[in-house]
Amino acid sequence: MxxxxxxxxxxxxRLFINGDFVPSISGQTFDVINPATEQLAASVYExxxxxxxxxxxxAKDAFPAWAALDASKRGDFILKLAEAxxxxxEEIGYxxxxxxxxxxxKPPYNWVGHHTVEGLKFFASLATAVAGExxxxxNGFVNLSFRQPYGVTAAIIPWNGPSFMLCNKIGPSLxxxxxxxxxxxxxxxxxxxxxxxxxxxxxxxxxxLNILSGFGRPCGExxxxxxxxxxxxxxxSVPTGKAIKKAAAxxxxxxxxxxxxxxxxxxxxxxxxxxxxIPAAAVSAVVNSGQGCILSTRLYVHEKIFDRFLDGLKVxxxxxxGEVNDPTMEATSRGPQADKIQFDRIMGYLQYAKDQKLDIxxxxxxxxxxxxxxxxTIIVNAPEYSRVMKEEIFGPVVCVNSFKDEEDVIxxxxxxxxxxxxxxxxxxxxxxxxxxxxxxxxxxxxxxxxPLTAFDMPMGGWKQxxxxxxxxxxxxxxxxxxxxxxxxx
Numbered sequence: 001m002x003x004x005x006x007x008x009x010x011x012x013x014r015l016f017i018n019g020d021f022v023p024s025i026s027g028q029t030f031d032v033i034n035p036a037t038e039q040l041a042a043s044v045y046e047x048x049x050x051x052x053x054x055x056x057x058x059a060k061d062a063f064p065a066w067a068a069l070d071a072s073k074r075g076d077f078i079l080k081l082a083e084a085x086x087x088x089x090e091e092i093g094y095x096x097x098x099x100x101x102x103x104x105x106k107p108p109y110n111w112v113g114h115h116t117v118e119g120l121k122f123f124a125s126l127a128t129a130v131a132g133e134x135x136x137x138x139n140g141f142v143n144l145s146f147r148q149p150y151g152v153t154a155a156i157i158p159w160n161g162p163s164f165m166l167c168n169k170i171g172p173s174l175x176x177x178x179x180x181x182x183x184x185x186x187x188x189x190x191x192x193x194x195x196x197x198x199x200x201x202x203x204x205x206x207x208x209l210n211i212l213s214g215f216g217r218p219c220g221e222x223x224x225x226x227x228x229x230x231x232x233x234x235x236x237s238v239p240t241g242k243a244i245k246k247a248a249a250x251x252x253x254x255x256x257x258x259x260x261x262x263x264x265x266x267x268x269x270x271x272x273x274x275x276x277x278i279p280a281a282a283v284s285a286v287v288n289s290g291q292g293c294i295l296s297t298r299l300y301v302h303e304k305i306f307d308r309f310l311d312g313l314k315v316x317x318x319x320x321x322g323e324v325n326d327p328t329m330e331a332t333s334r335g336p337q338a339d340k341i342q343f344d345r346i347m348g349y350l351q352y353a354k355d356q357k358l359d360i361x362x363x364x365x366x367x368x369x370x371x372x373x374x375x376x377t378i379i380v381n382a383p384e385y386s387r388v389m390k391e392e393i394f395g396p397v398v399c400v401n402s403f404k405d406e407e408d409v410i411x412x413x414x415x416x417x418x419x420x421x422x423x424x425x426x427x428x429x430x431x432x433x434x435x436x437x438x439x440x441x442x443x444x445x446x447x448x449x450x451p452l453t454a455f456d457m458p459m460g461g462w463k464q465x466x467x468x469x470x471x472x473x474x475x476x477x478x479x480x481x482x483x484x485x486x487x488x489x
Contacts, residue, residue, distance in 0.1 A: 006090035006104075006328070008194070013044045015051060015213060016196035018058035019206030025050045030186060030215075035101040035336040035343075036326045036371045042099075044189050047214035049222035052181065055210040056228050059152045059179035062207030067149050067177040074175055075127025077204055082120035084198040085163070089113040092163050092191045097327040099188040100159050101335035101372070102288060104327070112288075115455075116164045119471075122455040123171030126476050130176075142487045147480040149177030150230035150255070154223045156216075156244070157192075158236045159185035159338055160291040160394075166192050168470050169233050170209060176479040181210045181229070183220050187338050189213035216240060224248055231255040231479065235293075238417075238464050245467075257468035257478060259293070259460055261392045262420030265413035266296035266449055267403075267435065270304040272425035274312060276447065280425075281398075282316035284449045286376050289335055290396035291342070293465075294421040294443070294450040298389060299400040300409045306402045313400065314362045314378060321376040321396065324367045336372040337395060343372035346395035349388055350377065358382050363396070384412055392418070406431070414440045419462030423449035442466070 013029070014021040024045040034041040047055075066074070085092065093104025093113060104113065132145035155169035162184060173180050184192045196211045212219055220240075224232060224247035232254055234244050241258040248254045266284070268277050284296040301309045320333070327335035337343045350364050359382075363375030377397040382388050389399055403409040413422060422441035426432050436444045442461045445452050453459055458469035469475050 006094035008091050008094070011042050011095070011190060012193040012197060013042050013190075013213075014193075015045055015047055015055075016193060016199075016209075016211040017051070017055045018210065019200060019204070021193075021196070024048060025054075032099050032187070032189065033339060034098045035339055036098075038340075038370045038372075042190060044213045047183070047212035047219045049218050051212060051214075052219060052222040052226060055181045055212055056152055056226055058207035058210055059181050060228055062205060063149075063151050063179045066174075066179055066205060066208050069177075071127040071130060071175075071177070074177065075124040077202065078120055078124040078127070078171060078175055080202040081195075081198060081204070082117050082124065084202055085120070085167075085195060086117045088194060088198060089117075092194050094328060095190040095194060096162055096188060097335065099190050100162070100291075100338040101327050102161075103332045103335050112161055112164050116167045119164070119455055120167045120171045123175050123476060126172075126473065127175050129473070130480070132482075138486075140489050142489065144485050144487070146483045146485065147477065148483060150479065150481055151178065152229050153178040153180045153479065154226070154229045154232040155180060155182045156220050156223065156232070156234045156236065157182065157184055159187035160288060162188045163191045163195060165235055166195060168235075172476040173233075173479045174208060176476060178231070178479055179208050181212065181223060183212045183214055183223060186213065186215050220244075221247060225251045227252050229254055231257070233257040233468075235259040237261055241466070257470070258466045259468075259470055260420075260464060260466045261418055262293045262295075262461065262465055263298055263390070263392055263416050263418045264294060264296050264421040264423070264441070264450060265298045265300060265416075265439075266423040267409055267413060267425070268299065268301045268305070268309060269424070269426040269428070269431070270302040271427045272305070273427065273447070274305065274309060277425040278309060278312040278316050279320070280449045281313060282320045284451065285317055285398045286321045286334060286396045287451060289337055289374070291338060291394055292451060293392070294453075296421070296423055296449050297393065297398055298413070299398055300403045300413065301400060303402045303404045310361065310378070310380065310400060317362060317376040317378065317396075324371075324373045334396075337374060338372070340372060342394065343374065346374055346393055346397065349391075349393050349395075349397065353379055353382070353388055356386065358386070358388070384415065390416070406435070410435060410438050414438075417464045420465035421445070421450045442469075
């Protein structure tokens with residue numbers, strides 16, 4: 001159990017299979033480093049393909065009884081889990097702070113814990129809404145359709161919001177009647193194991209949810225290829241998403257849902273309310289240390305207000321970024337990047353910007369040592385073809401370019417392999433809706449920006465930002481097969 005500061009007296013590091021914590025078959029472990037101190041946070045058991053096999057078997061054995069359970073009873077279990085998570089958010093927050101650097105005690109960062117709980121409650125509320133269709137349109141027949149669970153499902157979640165991402169997967173899948181094997185990221189595996197303990201405490205039947213800690217290879221690859229897994233959902237990078245689709249196609253053609261990267265545009269017109277637009281843009285740039293696929297990283301500002309907006313953005317990003325420090329401390333508003341790999345990657349983009357003599361008007365370097373801290377950074381008028389405009393940096397770095405023509409800014413906004421999120425600020429509602437229809441993105445915010453989402457609305461990407469949807473009834477339905485039955489009279 002955790003102490004008063006949220007730090008657990010014992011950090012769980014084993015795999016969660018068939019309702020019990022067990023070491024990996026090989027006994028092999030990997031180290032998780034605290035990104036704020038660069039010291040060891042924990043050594044965690046690494047799942048192998050053999051561990052995947054036993055987790056899938058546990059899920060397969062548990063499926064018939066779980067699927068046969070009244071839907072309302074499945075919903076009750078998910079609701080109980082939401083309540084248990086809510087009571088343990090300090091422990092979960094502490095573990096995410098020491099693994100991926102997310103501050104958890106001070107707003108606005110505690111919205112993640114709130115959304116984790118509310119997401120599970122939302123999906124629990126859909127438990128009894130399963131319904132098919134009926135038809136009398138064929139003479140001599142009554143035809144109907146059923147919605148039924150797949151069976152064993154799998155999920156692979158990213159490191160930038162572990163508990164939130166976990167609940168986005170298990171909520172709709174388990175409520176629909178599936179069982180699941182879920183793999184966490186090797187960067188931030190610990191909070192999910194606390195949720196596994198809570199599954200024990202609420203009495204979730206053994207094998208319904210299994211949680212593995214491990215790497216993409218071999219653990220994630222084994223899940224994607226497993227012949228007994230009927231559906232897999234992945235959130236992460238485009239290359240890994242492509243690899244999962246290929247593995248699924250080459251094995252049993254399992255259903256695949258992907259939520260991948262983004263390079264989200266934010267367009268600010270000259271009639272925008274800058275008192276709203278500037279802080280919204282700044283929050284989207286630095287929240288979670290810029291480690292979010294939907295965050296606004298390409299800003300297009302009308303030339304008439306460009307200088308005024310840029311001056312305000314520099315102040316707002318500096319203020320909202322706040323003092324970087326240990327993310328377990330209450331005064332900390334912005335933590336480090338998740339690990340050295342991510343830190344080095346972002347620093348590589350900043351060095352590229354310097355080598356290309358791009359105009360860096362804020363930040364551009366390391367914020368402090370030790371720890372993987374990077375200053376909030378603004379790059380101005382980078383060429384559209386440059387790497388900082390085309391590639392996902394995944395740090396507190398934004399590119400701000402000017403524009404004067406609506407048609408041109410739409411073209412530039414859509415000139416990307418990504419299509420996850422887009423935003424616009426304007427007082428002209430006709431223009432706002434016109435541009436919203438032209439954005440090539442799965443989500444569009446008007447006079448707001450990411451990380452704004454809503455659980456009752458679908459979330460996902462166009463183009464290489466993904467395939468399928470999360471959140472909403474659409475996501476829940478995607479965890480069920482459809483079957484049509486023809487009844488001759």
